[in-house]
Amino acid sequence: MDLLSEETLYRQYMEFFELAERRRRWSVFDDIPWDTWQEQSRDENLAQCAETFLGVEMYLPDYVAEGLNLVRESFGQAWFQVNWGYEESKHALALKEFLLRSGQRTEEQIREFESKVLSRRWTMPHSTPRRMFVYGAIQEKTTWMSYRQQLNRARDLGDPVMAEICRYIARDEAAHADFYRRTLQACLQEDYEGTLKDLAHVVREFRMPAYDLLPDYDKRLAVMQVIGIDREVFFRDVLMPTLKKVGVSRRDLVRARGLLRREQGEDE
Numbered sequence: 001m002d003l004l005s006e007e008t009l010y011r012q013y014m015e016f017f018e019l020a021e022r023r024r025r026w027s028v029f030d031d032i033p034w035d036t037w038q039e040q041s042r043d044e045n046l047a048q049c050a051e052t053f054l055g056v057e058m059y060l061p062d063y064v065a066e067g068l069n070l071v072r073e074s075f076g077q078a079w080f081q082v083n084w085g086y087e088e089s090k091h092a093l094a095l096k097e098f099l100l101r102s103g104q105r106t107e108e109q110i111r112e113f114e115s116k117v118l119s120r121r122w123t124m125p126h127s128t129p130r131r132m133f134v135y136g137a138i139q140e141k142t143t144w145m146s147y148r149q150q151l152n153r154a155r156d157l158g159d160p161v162m163a164e165i166c167r168y169i170a171r172d173e174a175a176h177a178d179f180y181r182r183t184l185q186a187c188l189q190e191d192y193e194g195t196l197k198d199l200a201h202v203v204r205e206f207r208m209p210a211y212d213l214l215p216d217y218d219k220r221l222a223v224m225q226v227i228g229i230d231r232e233v234f235f236r237d238v239l240m241p242t243l244k245k246v247g248v249s250r251r252d253l254v255r256a257r258g259l260l261r262r263e264q265g266e267d268e
């Protein structure tokens, strides 16, 4: 990869993996209090969001195939993709088991949903590793925020099972966001202006992965707003804290946007 040294990428992966192995491993079988679920905490919005998140997590084959191929020349990045894929695979499993074990979806309904979801294919929104690092930092943080909102909602409704699932998943998503954020930071150190332009580009085009591929997309979006996943929360809890952590001011981002516009104007 003609970006960052392999030494940096490998070190970042090892730091991530060590923490994951020592402090973050959890089991779908042993760590979720499945037996404590009660009928009175049934809530269709909560179930609908769990199903939507399951749908997004189910594009895993596309995420891994495309992601791995993009970074295959870097040991650190490629090994991250594989470990990331293992963690994401548990997210889908826990959500699916939640819907089935709580009786809120039947096996048949889930199978039908799965086949609708997988009848479409996810493709990468950007074609360069650096833009995908930026995208990863924002996207994983948005995913963390979504599970945190669902966690709060589950606690309010007294659903200890959904709450615990969301707590484990949100912790993984926060670690993923942190990994990409540190990679982004290293890119900014290496080439501030170039990375800043990529950042401005990715922020301008940002969409959550796969939501628009899911069946009943508009309805799902409306339900997510009910549990507090919207643009305002995105700016407050995702974008602004990420920019702050990597040391990019809003002014710099606006300046980079102007540069991009001018460059694109010249291209036309």
Ligand SMILES: [Fe+2]
Residues within 6 Å of the ligand: 057, 087, 088, 091, 143, 169, 173
């Ligand atoms: Fe996930």
Ligand SMILES: [Fe+2]
Residues within 6 Å of the ligand: 088, 140, 143, 172, 173, 176
């Ligand atoms: Fe993630």
